[in-house]
Amino acid sequence: xxVQALKDQGVDVVFGYPGGAVLPIYDEIFQQNEIQxxxxxxEQGAVHAAEGYARATGKPGVVLVTSGPGATNAVTGLxxxxxxxxxIVVLTGQVPTFMIGNDAFQEADxxxxxxxxxxxxxxxxxxxxxxATLHEAFHVATAGRxxxxxxxxxxxxxFASGTYQAPQKGGSRRxxxxxxxxxxxxxxxxxxxxxxxxxxxxxxxGVINSGPGASQLLRELVEATGFPITSTxxxxxxxxxxxxxxxxxxxxxxxxxxxxAMHGCDLMINIGARFDDRITGRVDAFSPNSKKVHIDIxxxxxxxxxxxxxxxxxxxxxxxxxxxxxWKARGRKTNKEGLAKWWSQINEWRKVDxxxxxxxxxxxxxxxxxxxxxxxxxxxxxxxxxxxxQHQMWAAQYLNFEDPNRWMTSGxxxxxxxxxxxxxxxxxxxxxxxxxxxxxEASWLMNMQEMGTAMQFNLPVKQxxxxxxxxxxxxxxxxxxxxxxxxxxxxxxxxxxVKLAEAxxxxxxxxxxxxxxxxxIMEMINYDGPVIFDCLVEKHENCFxxxxxxxxHNKMLLGEASTKDAIGSKGAVMV
Amino acid sequence: MSALQIKKGSTKHSAYNLRPNFxxxxxxxxxxxxxxxxxGVLARVIGLFSGRGYNIESLTVAEIDHxxxxxxxxxxxxxxxxxxxxxxxxxxxxxxxxxxxxxxxxGASVExxxxxxxxxxxxxxxxxxxxxxxxFRANVVDSTLxxxxxxxxxxxxxxxxxxxxxxxLGLLEVARTGVAALSRGGAA
Ligand SMILES: Cc1ncc(C[n+]2csc(CCOP(=O)(O)OP(=O)(O)O)c2C)c(N)n1
Ligand SMILES: [Mg+2]
Numbered sequence: 148x149x150v151q152a153l154k155d156q157g158v159d160v161v162f163g164y165p166g167g168a169v170l171p172i173y174d175e176i177f178q179q180n181e182i183q184x185x186x187x188x189x190e191q192g193a194v195h196a197a198e199g200y201a202r203a204t205g206k207p208g209v210v211l212v213t214s215g216p217g218a219t220n221a222v223t224g225l226x227x228x229x230x231x232x233x234x235i236v237v238l239t240g241q242v243p244t245f246m247i248g249n250d251a252f253q254e255a256d257x258x259x260x261x262x263x264x265x266x267x268x269x270x271x272x273x274x275x276x277x278x279a280t281l282h283e284a285f286h287v288a289t290a291g292r293x294x295x296x297x298x299x300x301x302x303x304x305x306f307a308s309g310t311y312q313a314p315q316k317g318g319s320r321r322x323x324x325x326x327x328x329x330x331x332x333x334x335x336x337x338x339x340x341x342x343x344x345x346x347x348x349x350x351x352x353g354v355i356n357s358g359p360g361a362s363q364l365l366r367e368l369v370e371a372t373g374f375p376i377t378s379t380x381x382x383x384x385x386x387x388x389x390x391x392x393x394x395x396x397x398x399x400x401x402x403x404x405x406x407x408a409m410h411g412c413d414l415m416i417n418i419g420a421r422f423d424d425r426i427t428g429r430v431d432a433f434s435p436n437s438k439k440v441h442i443d444i445x446x447x448x449x450x451x452x453x454x455x456x457x458x459x460x461x462x463x464x465x466x467x468x469x470x471x472x473x474w475k476a477r478g479r480k481t482n483k484e485g486l487a488k489w490w491s492q493i494n495e496w497r498k499v500d501x502x503x504x505x506x507x508x509x510x511x512x513x514x515x516x517x518x519x520x521x522x523x524x525x526x527x528x529x530x531x532x533x534x535x536x537q538h539q540m541w542a543a544q545y546l547n548f549e550d551p552n553r554w555m556t557s558g559x560x561x562x563x564x565x566x567x568x569x570x571x572x573x574x575x576x577x578x579x580x581x582x583x584x585x586x587x588e589a590s591w592l593m594n595m596q597e598m599g600t601a602m603q604f605n606l607p608v609k610q611x612x613x614x615x616x617x618x619x620x621x622x623x624x625x626x627x628x629x630x631x632x633x634x635x636x637x638x639x640x641x642x643x644x645v646k647l648a649e650a651x652x653x654x655x656x657x658x659x660x661x662x663x664x665x666x667x668i669m670e671m672i673n674y675d676g677p678v679i680f681d682c683l684v685e686k687h688e689n690c691f692x693x694x695x696x697x698x699x700h701n702k703m704l705l706g707e708a709s710t711k712d713a714i715g716s717k718g719a720v721m722v
Numbered sequence: 723m724s725a726l727q728i729k730k731g732s733t734k735h736s737a738y739n740l741r742p743n744f745x746x747x748x749x750x751x752x753x754x755x756x757x758x759x760x761x762g763v764l765a766r767v768i769g770l771f772s773g774r775g776y777n778i779e780s781l782t783v784a785e786i787d788h789x790x791x792x793x794x795x796x797x798x799x800x801x802x803x804x805x806x807x808x809x810x811x812x813x814x815x816x817x818x819x820x821x822x823x824x825x826x827x828x829g830a831s832v833e834x835x836x837x838x839x840x841x842x843x844x845x846x847x848x849x850x851x852x853x854x855x856x857x858f859r860a861n862v863v864d865s866t867l868x869x870x871x872x873x874x875x876x877x878x879x880x881x882x883x884x885x886x887x888x889x890x891l892g893l894l895e896v897a898r899t900g901v902a903a904l905s906r907g908g909a910a
Contacts, residue, residue, distance in 0.1 A: 258762060262765060262769055267816075267817040270762075287817055321758070321820070322817050446811045446814060446815075447811035447812045447814070447815055450804060450807060450808070454804070
């Protein structure tokens with residue numbers, strides 16, 4: 148019955164790990180070929196793989212794990228998916244209903260434990276309700292603001308037979324979030340847009356979640372209005388990095404021009420982002436002189452952190468469509484004169500060239516490694532995952548994303564160990580694509596067991612490890628904020644990654660000389676199978692620009708070499 | 723400046739009004755939340771309050787529609803207007819929540835609470851307790867030679883006042899139900 152429900156929901160792959168409490172479902176899986184089961188090496192890996200799959204396809208990812216430890220191992224992934232609004236459906240086995248509450252073997256209060264880290268969860272005590280609940284789970288995971296859901300299925304419920312109900316069209320009637328935005332508010336937004344002197348689009352993961360149509364509409368809107376656009380970490384790719392109006396990512400490690408424009412704008416149009424603290428910096432000094440518009444499908448995102456002037460609850464694609472329609476009908480007006488001045492100001496900020504670095508000598512700068520990776524992979528059908536740390540921020544800064552759904556990174560939770568299993572999920576969804584996980588050596592070790600999965604299922608994922616032998620991001624904070632007391636931020640006793648690769652049966656590449664880098668990257672790309680690329684980089688490189696936490700956008704640190712410029716151009720903020 | 727209006731009927735999660743002008747003064751609001759009467763729904767609501775650091779002054783819950791499997795949770799909470807709006811929006815996100823009503827802003831409403839008081843005493847104190855109970859229209863629901871259990875219904879302030887008066891007269895124990903509230907007038 149479970150497998151039938153999954154088939155009817157269009158599921159073609161399940162990431163999972165068996166155990167006593169899910170054996171009946173595994174038995175069903177054994178007796179069919181339509182749904183492929185990917186055996187991971189740790190349940191956390193299954194959930195991240197499902198997240199990667201979901202983000203690369205827009206379809207929900209599916210996970211199947213056993214009760215007790217299987218379920219608790221899934222908790223990090225569930226929380227990650229909740230923070231980043233990723234639709235996944237996790238099925239957990241549970242001890243039989245008559246044993247629940249007895250501290251039975253491998254019993255855990257799974258719905259209790261996962262209640263705060265799922266969008267919704269269910270314990271199914273009656274086989275008659277199983278199929279309907281599974282369909283409802285898919286509906287809830289994907290409708291409105293997407294998120295993870297969990298269905299806990301006791302073993303006796305799996306064994307018992309019941310009547311199967313096929314899914315209803317449109318999901319249940321009880322959960323139907325609003326998708327159309329209020330036309331009055333949208334008209335108000337259009338009016339603001341027509342007169343704004345210093346407007347900016349600030350976009351986020353909501354654009355990606357709203358589907359490819361939303362990205363298309365966003366592009367049309369940006370080109371037609373000529374407004375500058377920046378994006379959060381989560382929203383990269385919705386607007387192409389090669390687009391002329393692109394300012395780059397904003398936020399704590401965002402680009403100078405993007406953050407300065409956010410600080411100095413007079414109209415901020417937030418599309419599917421949530422004023423996260425990595426974006427706003429100090430809230431009371433956040434973009435002090437702007438009128439703020441917030442488009443979000445989740446009413447609770449609005450006025451949670453930043454008080455906005457024009458709130459619009461709705462799905463991004465629907466709202467953008469209405470907005471374009473109204474704007475065109477009113478004569479496609481913008482404040483041309485104001486915009487021209489605004490762009491010349493922005494171009495001044497761009498001259499700071501905040502991402503510049505110098506590659507001198509043989510020691511590879513991490514920025515250089517990513518620049519070369521970008522250069523050598525940009526023509527490919529490419530998907531990028533990351534782990535968490537400095538390498539993640541550098542990847543966001545130095546790699547260019549032209550399309551949505553090609554960038555998977557753990558934004559909200561910042562989960563080290565996310566990227567490798569996520570890359571496995573992405574590769575499952577796109578078997579012929581070039582899937583690269585930009586990793587830090589410390590993060591990568593957190594889920595390295597998944598190399599077994601990649602090998603078993605012939606998934607040629609490339610693990611591009613920027614190995615600084617440091618918990619780099621931690622070390623950076625200790626340097627800047629804790630008097631250079633580097634408490635436990637070394638990666639000691641690292642494995643020999645090439646030998647590790649050999650042990651798994653995949654390819655290992657070591658590169659420690661900038662002159663060899665291009666060849667080594669080409670070797671990685673051309674190898675038909677998984678690769679662990681150990682790229683030894685400068686150990687004490689810091690990630691800039693950086694807004695120290697608790698500071699406003701115009702208090703950005705631009706790096707050791709360019710701190711003077713930052714102070715010099717500070718006056719320019721006071722537009 | 724326009725308020726965010728999610729029109730009633732446009733969604734099951736009805737009637738938020740995100741007022742754009744917030745003050746920093748704490749307010750007391752009574753919320754009525756209509757939920758599916760299913761396992762775990764109360765845990766979700768309470769978990770939301772504890773997880774996000776909101777206050778609960780009083781919370782009551784009971785099934786109100788057996789056929790429709792609906793329960794009504796009445797929550798009295800305090801917070802700045804921004805926090806109150808957040809609470810309502812967060813409640814609205816919970817999947818089994820059908821409606822969130824802020825009785826404090828949606829027009830006049832009535833609030834009632836029931837309480838039981840056990841008062842022990844003899845002589846003058848006992849006579850005085852009985853006399854005050856009469857003034858407050860509290861009923862005696864149990865009596866021994868040296869104690870009473872009073873039942874009192876009213877607005878929470880009335881019950882507070884009664885408790886203050888009973889304390890010096892030998893108040894032993896109090897049990898309160900928490901607030902039940904409805905909007906006044908004909909409309910639901
Ligand atoms: C599971 C988890 N534990 C701890 C942290 C805190 N943390 C953030 S970045 C970081 C260091 C990451 O080191 P590495 O993967 O080598 O990346 P680098 O910063 O060196 O590029 C740590 C420990 C985290 N984000 N996730
Ligand atoms: Mg490192």
